[in-house]
Amino acid sequence: MALRVGEVIESNTTGFIAQCYELHAAPAFGSLVRVSDGALSTYGLVYDVTTSSIDPGRRPIARGKDEEDEAAVFRNNPQLAKLFRTDFTCLVAGYGEAGRIYHFLPPAPPRVHAFVHICTLEEVADFSGSLDFLANLVAPGFPGPGDELAGAFLRLASRARADDGFLVRAGKELAVLLSGDLRRLNAILRRMKP
Amino acid sequence: MSEFEPGRGKRLGMVVGGSLLDGMAVRLDSGDSVEDMAVGRYVVVEGRKKKFFGMITDVTLGTIDKQIEITPPDMADPFVAEIIAGASTFGTVHVAPMLTLGLDAVSILDGPQPVKTVPSHFSEVREASEEDVALVFGREDASHFYVGTPLDMETKVCLDLKRFGERSSGIFGKSGTGKTFLTRILLIGLVQKGAAANLIFDMHNEYGWEGSSEGEQTRTVKGLKQLFPAKVAVFTLDEESSRARKVLTDFTVQIGYDQVEPEDIEMLSELLRLSPRAMDAIGFLLKKFGSSRWLEAFLSIESTEERDELAESLGVYSSTLRALNMSLSRLRRLKFLVPRTVEDSVQMILGYLDRGQNVVLEFGRYSDLLAYVLVANILTRRIHSRYVDATERAMGDKNQQPRQLVITIEEAHKFLNPGVAKQTIFGTIAREMRKYNVTLLVVDQRPSEIDEEVMSQIGTRITCLLDNEKDIDAVLTGISGKNELRTVLAKLETKQQALVVGHAVPMPVVIRTRDYGSPESYRDLGFASAAELRRRADKDNDDLFGDRS
Numbered sequence: 069m070a071l072r073v074g075e076v077i078e079s080n081t082t083g084f085i086a087q088c089y090e091l092h093a094a095p096a097f098g099s100l101v102r103v104s105d106g107a108l109s110t111y112g113l114v115y116d117v118t119t120s121s122i123d124p125g126r127r128p129i130a131r132g133k134d135e136e137d138e139a140a141v142f143r144n145n146p147q148l149a150k151l152f153r154t155d156f157t158c159l160v161a162g163y164g165e166a167g168r169i170y171h172f173l174p175p176a177p178p179r180v181h182a183f184v185h186i187c188t189l190e191e192v193a194d195f196s197g198s199l200d201f202l203a204n205l206v207a208p209g210f211p212g213p214g215d216e217l218a219g220a221f222l223r224l225a226s227r228a229r230a231d232d233g234f235l236v237r238a239g240k241e242l243a244v245l246l247s248g249d250l251r252r253l254n255a256i257l258r259r260m261k262p
Numbered sequence: 263m264s265e266f267e268p269g270r271g272k273r274l275g276m277v278v279g280g281s282l283l284d285g286m287a288v289r290l291d292s293g294d295s296v297e298d299m300a301v302g303r304y305v306v307v308e309g310r311k312k313k314f315f316g317m318i319t320d321v322t323l324g325t326i327d328k329q330i331e332i333t334p335p336d337m338a339d340p341f342v343a344e345i346i347a348g349a350s351t352f353g354t355v356h357v358a359p360m361l362t363l364g365l366d367a368v369s370i371l372d373g374p375q376p377v378k379t380v381p382s383h384f385s386e387v388r389e390a391s392e393e394d395v396a397l398v399f400g401r402e403d404a405s406h407f408y409v410g411t412p413l414d415m416e417t418k419v420c421l422d423l424k425r426f427g428e429r430s431s432g433i434f435g436k437s438g439t440g441k442t443f444l445t446r447i448l449l450i451g452l453v454q455k456g457a458a459a460n461l462i463f464d465m466h467n468e469y470g471w472e473g474s475s476e477g478e479q480t481r482t483v484k485g486l487k488q489l490f491p492a493k494v495a496v497f498t499l500d501e502e503s504s505r506a507r508k509v510l511t512d513f514t515v516q517i518g519y520d521q522v523e524p525e526d527i528e529m530l531s532e533l534l535r536l537s538p539r540a541m542d543a544i545g546f547l548l549k550k551f552g553s554s555r556w557l558e559a560f561l562s563i564e565s566t567e568e569r570d571e572l573a574e575s576l577g578v579y580s581s582t583l584r585a586l587n588m589s590l591s592r593l594r595r596l597k598f599l600v601p602r603t604v605e606d607s608v609q610m611i612l613g614y615l616d617r618g619q620n621v622v623l624e625f626g627r628y629s630d631l632l633a634y635v636l637v638a639n640i641l642t643r644r645i646h647s648r649y650v651d652a653t654e655r656a657m658g659d660k661n662q663q664p665r666q667l668v669i670t671i672e673e674a675h676k677f678l679n680p681g682v683a684k685q686t687i688f689g690t691i692a693r694e695m696r697k698y699n700v701t702l703l704v705v706d707q708r709p710s711e712i713d714e715e716v717m718s719q720i721g722t723r724i725t726c727l728l729d730n731e732k733d734i735d736a737v738l739t740g741i742s743g744k745n746e747l748r749t750v751l752a753k754l755e756t757k758q759q760a761l762v763v764g765h766a767v768p769m770p771v772v773i774r775t776r777d778y779g780s781p782e783s784y785r786d787l788g789f790a791s792a793a794e795l796r797r798r799a800d801k802d803n804d805d806l807f808g809d810r811s
């Protein structure tokens with residue numbers, strides 16, 4: 069069963085932000101999440117995780133000087149968990165409808181408060197059957213660390229698929245996409261190396 | 263679209279550009295290494311309406327980005343190396359389209375046609391399958407003879423021997439590349455299929471009884487007479503040598519002084535180091551003694567005084583005649599050259615040929631050019647003139663015409679170089695084509711020294727490795743796709759591979775010449791065993807002379 073981790077709090081056509089139910093419990097950078105929203109599920113790739121004070125005006129102060137470990141800080145200050153929040157930002161990488169996966173943008177962005185699940189390895193394997201989404205990650209206007217994201221997701225997908233040829237195929241796709249920028253290609257390849 | 267499908271060769275890539283003149287550029291699929299490609303290999307392009315047959319003529323490396331050439335990626339890393347290959351870098355092969363085959367039933371019946379267009383963009387390119395090659399080069403039949411296999415294939419490439427013999431043909435290649443073996447194989451084909459009668463001037467005694475193969479160890483290989491005892495006669499110029507080699511000969515050839523014409527001597531002027539002045543002196547001798555007596559008259563003079571007297575009477579310097587004597591005295595050493603002959607060799611040869619036999623003339627120990635050029639020239643001139651007579655007497659009646667005759671000569675450039683080709687009989691035969699049913703099979707290692715006009719008349723050219731640019735140019739004159747074929751030619755293996763172009767094949771093809779000399783090779787040719795050969799020989803004799811029982 070896919071694990072539910074949070075809810076959409078902001079969305080647009082190409083991406084969305086979700087808040088985690090638990091502090092510091094965001095899905096890993098580069099993981100695949102699914103937002104189920106009625107008949108449509110939107111797939112997102114996690115590329116930015118932020119933990120901050122719920123009141124932007126107040127900065128936290130250091131509290132652990134006399135504590136034994138980090139966990140004790142939260143144990144002895146139970147209010148802290150409520151004063152902070154963890155959000156994660158996703159790139160819309162495709163959507164699923166009626167049992168099929170499409171690797172392009174859904175007709176509408178996910179709605180606010182829609183539930184966000186971390187995809188199972190099986191879902192990751194299904195989703196990575198096509199590598200079309202890679203083009204968006206390495207496109208010039210991408211707001212996040214696209215190259216890092218590509219590397220991270222491809223490592224995950226390769227684990228999910230248990231397919232030796234997968235990384236090579238993905239690498240070749242990237243080599244074509246980045247044909248004019250060998251330095252970047254090399255950098256990504258180093259990040260996705262098995 | 264799978265890589266392998268039954269009846270179809272392995273997929274290589276797709277057409278990405280090109281033209282009919284320059285050939286097509288084929289981008290290799292990323293999985294294929296350029297290292298697996300070979301120039302000369304045969305491919306099929308599957309266009310939408312037609313199938314194209316072509317040949318790989320070049321292989322190039324391409325990169326998507328020039329930067330990669332300046333800062334190469336870390337190829338030591340196998341992961342990076344695997345990705346870069348085929349994606350950032352790729353192989354392109356150039357394919358010369360040669361033939362097309364329609365895909366519908368009617369055009370399949372018509373067989374391969376010359377190309378008039380190119381396949382459309384992104385057409386699939388595959389290695390030619392055995393079936394594809396068989397479609398183009400046919401199967402062995404009454405006139406098609408198996409000469410070899412395309413590179414890396416088992417399919418047979420068959421030559422249309424009827425067409426092969428109809429026009430003069432050539433076998434070229436550096437020394438040791440397999441010309442003699444190829445020639446022998448083709449001669450076997452010509453005899454076996456009865457495509458033509460053969461007269462072979464066998465300079466090194468390789469075709470008649472047996473030849474030798476220089477591999478790791480030298481061994482003998484069967485000559486024509488061993489394979490076709492009843493269809494081949496071995497003539498010799500040197501009976502002693504033939505006997506020493508235990509060759510059963512049918513006739514010993516002698517040539518009379520009276521048969522030597524000034525033209526023959528002129529051909530030898532270089533070999534005999536004859537000056538123009540000496541040639542002029544021959545002219546005077548001719549006037550004084552007549553064409554059938556001049557040589558005998560001159561060579562019979564024994565003393566210098568007598569020779570000087572003759573010089574005076576002819577009005578030439580005595581030094582000229584002395585020099586001429588020095589040169590011509592080399593002819594005295596040729597034992598087959600005699601003042602008068604008992605039997606007419608030309609008559610004998612024609613007799614055998616008329617009876618459907620093939621004649622191999624062994625030179626024995628006279629394996630130098632002097633004897634070879636002299637004898638081949640004298641005999642051919644007279645045989646040709648008989649053929650001209652016979653053909654003209656037949657007045658166009660095909661049944662009355664003499665049978666197609668193929669004359670095999672080695673070191674052909676000695677007879678056909680630009681200096682002599684205009685005058686010699688061999689030049690004439692090559693130029694008049696098949697008018698009188700005589701054609702040449704020339705074997706040569708220096709094709710660039712053959713007269714250009716003669717070369718242009720050579721219908722089928724089989725070329726083993728050549729490394730001299732001029733020679734390569736010469737064998738490819740007048741052939742379309744010359745530039746592509748040039749690369750193919752220069753890349754042949756040093757032995758037993760040849761490029762076949764021209765009249766007897768539907769398209770140029772590189773072959774690995776069929777093996778010759780092993781027991782299996784004789785069996786492949788239809789000769790079961792020594793016992794079988796003997797049995798067949800007896801039967802042939804019975805057929806010829808009636809049952810002896």
Ligand SMILES: Nc1ncnc2c1ncn2[C@@H]1O[C@H](COP(=O)(O)OP(=O)(O)O)[C@@H](O)[C@H]1O
Pocket residue numbers: 435436437438439440441442443444474475476477757758775776777778779
């Ligand atoms: N078709 C063939 N089958 C077997 N051996 C061959 C064949 N062609 C060439 N060879 C080998 O190569 C050697 C040289 O060939 P040869 O025909 O004598 O060359 P060339 O006449 O061009 O000098 C032969 O002695 C033989 O060992």
Ligand SMILES: [Mg+2]
Pocket residue numbers: 438441442
């Ligand atoms: Mg030879």
